[in-house]
Amino acid sequence: xxxSSKIVPQKISKADSMPKHxxxxxxxxxxxxxxxQYIIAQQYIIEAITCLQIEDNFSIxxxxxxxDYLTCKHECPSRFxxxxxxxxxxxxxxxxxxTYLHDAKLEIQSISSLFAIANxxxxxxxxxxxxxxxxHPNLKRMLNHKEFIGxxxxxxxxxxxxxxxxxTDDLMDEMIPKLENKGFTSHEDLMFLNLGPAHPASHGTIRxxxxxxxxxxxxxxxxxxxxxxxxxxxxENHTYNQIIPYTDRLNYCSAIxxxxxxxxxxxxxxxxxxxxxxxxxxxxxxxxSRIIDHLVCLAANLVDMGALTNYWxxxxxxxxxxxxxxxxxxxxxxxxxxxxxxxxHDLYDxxxxxxxxxxxxxxxxxxxxxxxxxxxxxxxxxxxxxGVIKAEKxxxxxxxxxxxxxxxxxxxxxxxxxxxxxxxxxFDIAIGSVGDVYDRMMVRFEEIRQSIRIINQxxxxxxxxxxxVADNAISLPDKxxxxxxxxxxxxxxxxxxxxxxxxxxxxxxxxxxxxxxLGFYIISDxxxxxxxxxxxxxxxxxxxxxxxxxxGGMIADAVLTLGSLNIVAGELDR
Amino acid sequence: MGxxxxxxxxxxxxxxxxxxxxxxxxxxxxxERKVLAFMQRRLGPMHVGPHGILQLAADGIKLFxxxxxxxxxxxxxxxxxxxxxxxxxxxTAMAAVPFFPEFTLFGYTVxxxxxxxxxxxxFVMGVASVGMYAPLLAGMSSVxxxxxxxxxxxxxxxxxxxxxxxxxxxxxxxMIGSLSLIDINDYQMGGVGSWLAWKQPLAFVLFMIAGFAExxxxxxxxIEVESEVVSGYATDYSGxxxxxxxxxxxANMITVSFLVSIIFLGGYxxxxxxxxxxxILLKISFFIFLFLWVRAAWPHVRPDQLMxxxxxxxxxxxxxxxxxxxxxxx
Numbered sequence: 001x002x003x004s005s006k007i008v009p010q011k012i013s014k015a016d017s018m019p020k021h022x023x024x025x026x027x028x029x030x031x032x033x034x035x036x037q038y039i040i041a042q043q044y045i046i047e048a049i050t051c052l053q054i055e056d057n058f059s060i061x062x063x064x065x066x067x068d069y070l071t072c073k074h075e076c077p078s079r080f081x082x083x084x085x086x087x088x089x090x091x092x093x094x095x096x097x098x099t100y101l102h103d104a105k106l107e108i109q110s111i112s113s114l115f116a117i118a119n120x121x122x123x124x125x126x127x128x129x130x131x132x133x134x135x136h137p138n139l140k141r142m143l144n145h146k147e148f149i150g151x152x153x154x155x156x157x158x159x160x161x162x163x164x165x166x167x168t169d170d171l172m173d174e175m176i177p178k179l180e181n182k183g184f185t186s187h188e189d190l191m192f193l194n195l196g197p198a199h200p201a202s203h204g205t206i207r208x209x210x211x212x213x214x215x216x217x218x219x220x221x222x223x224x225x226x227x228x229x230x231x232x233x234x235x236e237n238h239t240y241n242q243i244i245p246y247t248d249r250l251n252y253c254s255a256i257x258x259x260x261x262x263x264x265x266x267x268x269x270x271x272x273x274x275x276x277x278x279x280x281x282x283x284x285x286x287x288x289s290r291i292i293d294h295l296v297c298l299a300a301n302l303v304d305m306g307a308l309t310n311y312w313x314x315x316x317x318x319x320x321x322x323x324x325x326x327x328x329x330x331x332x333x334x335x336x337x338x339x340x341x342x343x344x345h346d347l348y349d350x351x352x353x354x355x356x357x358x359x360x361x362x363x364x365x366x367x368x369x370x371x372x373x374x375x376x377x378x379x380x381x382x383x384x385x386x387g388v389i390k391a392e393k394x395x396x397x398x399x400x401x402x403x404x405x406x407x408x409x410x411x412x413x414x415x416x417x418x419x420x421x422x423x424x425x426x427f428d429i430a431i432g433s434v435g436d437v438y439d440r441m442m443v444r445f446e447e448i449r450q451s452i453r454i455i456n457q458x459x460x461x462x463x464x465x466x467x468x469v470a471d472n473a474i475s476l477p478d479k480x481x482x483x484x485x486x487x488x489x490x491x492x493x494x495x496x497x498x499x500x501x502x503x504x505x506x507x508x509x510x511x512x513x514x515x516x517x518l519g520f521y522i523i524s525d526x527x528x529x530x531x532x533x534x535x536x537x538x539x540x541x542x543x544x545x546x547x548x549x550x551x552g553g554m555i556a557d558a559v560l561t562l563g564s565l566n567i568v569a570g571e572l573d574r
Numbered sequence: 575m576g577x578x579x580x581x582x583x584x585x586x587x588x589x590x591x592x593x594x595x596x597x598x599x600x601x602x603x604x605x606e607r608k609v610l611a612f613m614q615r616r617l618g619p620m621h622v623g624p625h626g627i628l629q630l631a632a633d634g635i636k637l638f639x640x641x642x643x644x645x646x647x648x649x650x651x652x653x654x655x656x657x658x659x660x661x662x663x664x665x666t667a668m669a670a671v672p673f674f675p676e677f678t679l680f681g682y683t684v685x686x687x688x689x690x691x692x693x694x695x696x697f698v699m700g701v702a703s704v705g706m707y708a709p710l711l712a713g714m715s716s717v718x719x720x721x722x723x724x725x726x727x728x729x730x731x732x733x734x735x736x737x738x739x740x741x742x743x744x745x746x747x748x749m750i751g752s753l754s755l756i757d758i759n760d761y762q763m764g765g766v767g768s769w770l771a772w773k774q775p776l777a778f779v780l781f782m783i784a785g786f787a788e789x790x791x792x793x794x795x796x797i798e799v800e801s802e803v804v805s806g807y808a809t810d811y812s813g814x815x816x817x818x819x820x821x822x823x824x825a826n827m828i829t830v831s832f833l834v835s836i837i838f839l840g841g842y843x844x845x846x847x848x849x850x851x852x853x854i855l856l857k858i859s860f861f862i863f864l865f866l867w868v869r870a871a872w873p874h875v876r877p878d879q880l881m882x883x884x885x886x887x888x889x890x891x892x893x894x895x896x897x898x899x900x901x902x903x904x
Contacts, residue, residue: 191719191722193719193723199804200800200801200804201800201801201802214726215723215726215877302873303801304801304802305801305873305874306792306793306795306799306801306872306873306874307872307873308610308614308869308870309610309613309614309870309871311614312614312615312616313614313615316615372871373873376872376873378793378872378873378874378875379873381875381876381879382873382875382876382879554876554877554878555723555802555803556802556876556877557876559801559802
């Protein structure tokens with residue numbers, strides 16, 4: 001293939017960043033472990049993160065998570081460790097700060113005053129691991145029910161131990177301080193209203209508790225977790241390939257991208273990169289998934305606005321894509337198409353024709369919709385200057401993907417840390433200027449066009465070749481070997497029963513998901529089952545910010561803001 | 575002709591109007607679904623009868639046989655009576671609407687109007703606005719926050735647009751000098767050129783816009799918009815009680831179409847070779863289609879934008895129109 005000459009071999013990204021100021025001022029107080037993580041003593045954590053944030057420009061907190069080393073095979077300084085994942089404003093460097101917690105007292109200072117997103121992230125860690133954050137404004141459960149006893153991601157919590165919880169959280173413990181901050185001491189003139197979890201516009205099971213004056217939202221509190229099903233706990237009990245069907249259920253609007261993100265991360269741990277053809281197929285199908293994810297988001301948002309016709313204009317092409325995906329993968333919604341080291345099977349004959357037909361339909365649908373709304377005064381009045389997120393705030397909130405780009409920050413992992421030959425494709429990053437609902441919608445429309453550009457280039461350049469890594473320790477053998485000789489049979493047996501053995505390490509990697517940075521932080525102990533998996537769902541920070549954004553607006557605005565942030569309960573609640 | 579004959583004639587007319595308009599309202603739901611489906615590239619109802627034509631019968635049976643749920647904490651008498659107000663007021667308003675030109679049946683001249691009162695238009699608008707109580711009472715008696723929000727929206731929307739409707743129609747009435755709809759119709763007897771829409775274009779547009787708001791159609795369908803207030807005042811209603819709101823709404827749509835046709839577009843006067851009866855049917859069909867077309871094409875506004883539109887744009891324009899008409903007439 002001629003085009004393949006352009007292709008640069010893919011780098012397996014390692015956190016090889018150098019936060020200079022931090023290293024200088026903490027010279028003899030940190031150490032680096034074999035996973036390139038900075039180990040810092042617990043008492044310096046605030047100081048260290050402040051230094052990173054202010055002096056080294058690491059002003060994006062990607063995630064906070066904990067690790068329970070109870071059943072770990074090697075010696076550990078203490079049972080629990082906390083990991084902070086940060087990224088700098090050039091988007092090129094990622095650092096991970098790890099701190100071991102004293103066993104006697106599981107307590108650490110909260111960093112919620114430094115990063116807005118830390119508030120929810122720390123609540124989740126408290127919920128799942130029972131680690132207490134001092135000075136946290138409101139340390140309560142996040143994903144699990146408030147009556148839940150114990151901390152499910154601890155290694156000594158049995159996976160089978162279900163609990164029956166019934167009491168509803170009235171959320172007044174959060175609402176009253178918020179109202180008092182705004183000067184409302186009496187609540188007699190306010191109406192309290194639950195927008196969700198079963199509201200027609202909550203698109204899933206998301207609850208927003210509002211205090212209303214007329215229809216103006218004075219104060220709002222969001223509650224999530226209605227769709228929490230313990231994805232991360234399940235991962236600790238399955239082999240790597242068995243986890244792939246679970247990832248389908250994260251962002252179910254673009255299941256393939258979750259497949260890719262997980263498989264890509266595990267391949268990074270294995271130190272392999274999938275063959276060129278597999279990379280191209282991942283780009284093709286991944287971009288197609290991004291398109292349908294955007295179509296869902298846009299269509300739902302327009303329906304919330306009453307522009308019902310656009311729903312069919314956008315969903316009909318999505319239907320065509322689903323037909324294509326079902327032909328290719330055997331399933332429409334939950335595709336489970338990727339495998340560690342490649343994918344289930346190659347493209348079918350005539351795939352290109354079907355793809356071109358899909359693209360034509362998508363282009364027509366997008367053009368029709370835009371012709372209805374682009375110059376529509378009502379549409380402009382409803383979306384412009386509604387749900388504004390300023391660029392600075394968006395970074396602090398930890399937003400990513402189209403939501404961040406709508407605020408005017410050109411951050412796209414496909415550009416800043418290209419994987420799968422994205423550096424060789426000619427495409428643009430769409431950015432907005434204001435960060436309102438209008439920008440978020442228009443950025444998505446433009447990204448659909450850019451994804452089509454990528455697909456067209458990828459389809460032209462796709463090389464022939466294998467679609468699985470040629471390594472018996474990773475890929476399943478051919479069926480003729482399984483049935484034909486004992487080596488093949490044993491190989492198959494070992495891979496199915498024990499899983500792909502991933503070298504022991506702690507690893508974070510992310511790809512550009514449909515609504516932002518979709519990251520996986522995986523800890524392996526060398527066996528075929530991950531020791532810990534933590535997803536960094538792109539809409540988690542958006543949902544954390546949502547309640548504050550809608551304050552001051554009306555119910556109608558809140559509905560549009562929620563839709564435009566593209567909150568998907570599946571990956572939010574895990 | 576004795577008094578008895580008049581009573582019988584009126585009763586027959588009333589029953590005919592009730593039956594025909596209720597039928598039209600039901601048929602309008604089918605048309606709406608088909609027209610929207612066509613515009614949205616789908617099929618709409620297809621399974622009951624040829625092209626789903628019997629869907630409305632199926633819907634009717636479903637509505638009548640569904641369990642009648644009255645929420646435990648609602649204010650029951652009001653909750654039960656509220657849905658009746660909607661169609662009742664909508665049909666009563668039609669008493670003063672002349673639907674067709676008069677015609678002769680078996681040598682007997684029929685005036686297709688139930689009551690030719692000399693303040694016809696006042697009567698129609700007055701009675702139609704009583705219909706506002708239906709969603710208002712329904713919303714307040716449901717004891718449901720969404721219903722309450724819907725009721726609040728109803729009051730601000732319908733009450734505000736009453737003003738625009740009234741003011742916009744004032745200017746044409748000044749030219750005609752009568753409140754009887756028959757007189758208004760007769761004023762435009764001179765063919766297409768004599769239509770009031772040409773003489774009062776602003777009033778025509780304002781009345782149309784207000785008509786969309788009064789009948790709760792997109793882009794002003796804020797009263798029961800699903801994505802914001804769940805189902806507004808009708809959140810707790812089901813079965814035929816809910817159906818009655820629906821019938822009232824469609825009857826209102828038909829009334830508004832008749833009013834616009836009679837006041838601004840020459841009513842039931844014959845155009846060229848088209849006889850008057852057919853002419854007005856074509857006109858109201860066009861307006862009903864317009865309602866659907868707008869629904870398919872546009873998103874809806876926000877309540878505060880609706881108020882802005884009403885009080886800061888439409889009402890000043892209506893006043894200006896009256897002023898200009900006054901100056902011209904003097």
